[in-house]
Amino acid sequence: MSAHAGTIDHHHDHTTTTGIPNKKLFMWAFLASDCMFFAALISTHVIYRLHPTPDSPDVTKIFSIELTSFSTFILLMSSLLMALAVGASQKGKVEATRKMILGTIFFGLIFLGCQVYEFTHFVHLGLTLSSSMFGATFYTLTGTHGVHVAIGVVWLVLTYIRTFKPANAGKAWVVRAVVQFTAFAVATVAMMVVMLAVTHAGAENGYDLSALVHGIEHSAAASIVLAVSCAVLVGLSRSSWAVDFGEANAIDVEGMGLYWHFVDIVWIIIFTVVYLLEYL
Amino acid sequence: MSSAASVPHSAHVQEHAHADSGKFHLFVQIAMLLGIITGVEIVIIYLPLAKWLIVTSLSVLSLVKFLYVIFYFMHLKFDKLFCTILFFIGLVLASGTAAALLAIFSAKDSIPETAKVIYAERAAAAATAQ
Numbered sequence: 001m002s003a004h005a006g007t008i009d010h011h012h013d014h015t016t017t018t019g020i021p022n023k024k025l026f027m028w029a030f031l032a033s034d035c036m037f038f039a040a041l042i043s044t045h046v047i048y049r050l051h052p053t054p055d056s057p058d059v060t061k062i063f064s065i066e067l068t069s070f071s072t073f074i075l076l077m078s079s080l081l082m083a084l085a086v087g088a089s090q091k092g093k094v095e096a097t098r099k100m101i102l103g104t105i106f107f108g109l110i111f112l113g114c115q116v117y118e119f120t121h122f123v124h125l126g127l128t129l130s131s132s133m134f135g136a137t138f139y140t141l142t143g144t145h146g147v148h149v150a151i152g153v154v155w156l157v158l159t160y161i162r163t164f165k166p167a168n169a170g171k172a173w174v175v176r177a178v179v180q181f182t183a184f185a186v187a188t189v190a191m192m193v194v195m196l197a198v199t200h201a202g203a204e205n206g207y208d209l210s211a212l213v214h215g216i217e218h219s220a221a222a223s224i225v226l227a228v229s230c231a232v233l234v235g236l237s238r239s240s241w242a243v244d245f246g247e248a249n250a251i252d253v254e255g256m257g258l259y260w261h262f263v264d265i266v267w268i269i270i271f272t273v274v275y276l277l278e279y280l
Numbered sequence: 281m282s283s284a285a286s287v288p289h290s291a292h293v294q295e296h297a298h299a300d301s302g303k304f305h306l307f308v309q310i311a312m313l314l315g316i317i318t319g320v321e322i323v324i325i326y327l328p329l330a331k332w333l334i335v336t337s338l339s340v341l342s343l344v345k346f347l348y349v350i351f352y353f354m355h356l357k358f359d360k361l362f363c364t365i366l367f368f369i370g371l372v373l374a375s376g377t378a379a380a381l382l383a384i385f386s387a388k389d390s391i392p393e394t395a396k397v398i399y400a401e402r403a404a405a406a407a408t409a410q
Contacts, residue, residue, distance in 0.1 A: 018360070018362055019360060020359075020360055020362060020363060024363070025363075025366070028363050028366045028367050029366060029370075031367060031370065032366055032367050032369055032370020032371070032373075033370055034370075035367075035370040035371050035373075035374040036370060036373055036374045036377060038374070039374035039375065039377050039378045040377065040378075040381075042378065043377065043378040043381040043382060044381075046378075046382060047381060047382065047385040050382075050385075050386070051385065051391070053399065053402070054399060054402035054403045054405075054406050055402065055406075065322065069318065069319075069322050072318055073315055073318060076311060076314045076315060076318065077311060077315070079311070079314075079349060079353050080307055080308065080310075080311035080353075082353070083307050083352075083353045084304065084307060086355075087303060087304070087307075254355075257353075257354075258354055261349055261350070261353045261354045262354075264349055264353075265345075265346050265349050265350060268342055268345045268346055268349070269342060269346070271318075271321075271342075272321065272338050272339070272341075272342040276321060276322070276325050276338055277335065277338065279325040279326070280325065280331050280334055280335065
């Protein structure tokens with residue numbers, strides 16, 4: 001392990017009294033405070049599960065352990081890609097950093113898509129924020145975590161766009177960045193609409209190729225918007241100029257990585273406490 | 281002169297490349313291990329074992345996943361000790377708060393009298409409806 005330590009420790013900032021960059025120190029302090037925030041939410045949920053109110057539903061009939069397990073696996077794999085992105089940025093490999101960040105964004109969006117589908121499904125089954133104490137604590141806890149994931153995805157997208165900043169950046173780059181961010185936002189919403197349409201078609205007629213075709217047909221406008229925005233993103237992902245992004249920016253990627261991994265560890269606890277323990 | 285200087289340089293580059301490759305493999309192995317542990321967790325809940333044993337197993341497995349992520353993916357193992365101390369201050373306070381809340385609300389006296397009446401009324405209404 002000591003061999004690896006040498007490859008990471010040289011990024012410590014020796015200009016601070018702790019030898020740790022201020023950005024990193026801030027992030028660790030923030031994550032420590034966020035631990036307490038989630039502890040309060042998790043405790044509230046557990047207390048009401050240990051003392052359930054009469055209106056509590058039979059959650060094992062509502063939960064889909066397959067879907068939750070899948071989204072847990074996806075989030076764990078996104079953590080791997082994030083760790084690789086941090087490693088690539090520390091070596092100044094811009095292209096590899098971009099690819100890993102894009103992969104993390106993609107996995108993060110899949111997780112969010114699963115959560116959107118899960119919430120939609122639960123609401124159809126009658127479980128809402130105000131239907132029972134279980135609904136209130138469940139949506140507050142998992143929704144807060146989902147918001148953290150969404151913030152993480154936006155942060156990742158902004159960092160991805162930042163990697164394209166030219167060494168001699170002018171106003172044109174700002175316009176390009178705004179277009180790129182808008183294309184990301186539009187593509188995300190369009191992808192969610194298409195995925196929900198495909199999933200609903202699959203739930204009604206079985207998950208096969210026809211479900212995919214039916215889903216895309218039902219969301220034709222969203223599919224076209226998705227295709228156009230993806231084409232714009234591919235077009236904007238090509239850069240032949242020297243970029244103002246390298247090893248010096250590794251600390252920014254590392255800070256973002258710490259946040260992303262924290263979201264992952266919170267989900268590790270939520271998955272066990274909120275989902276798995278219900279099956280006992 | 282230049283050839284003499286390039287020998288240690290290429291050795292340094294090779295050493296770096298080796299360390300990078302080692303770290304990549306380490307991260308991939310940890311990710312696979314985390315995936316396997318998640319699979320084991322899902323299987324455990326369906327096993328006909330004592331409830332306390334399942335709860336303990338799930339807690340231990342979650343803790344292992346948690347520690348692997350913070351010490352390897354979040355680099356705490358390779359970073360200065362101060363980062364670990366800082367994060368664990370928050371973690372200990374959070375765990376303490378959770379434990380205190382669970383202990384307080386486990387006490388019967390902590391349930392408000394009005395809530396007891398409401399719960400009893402709801403339970404009676406639910407029983408009548410059935």
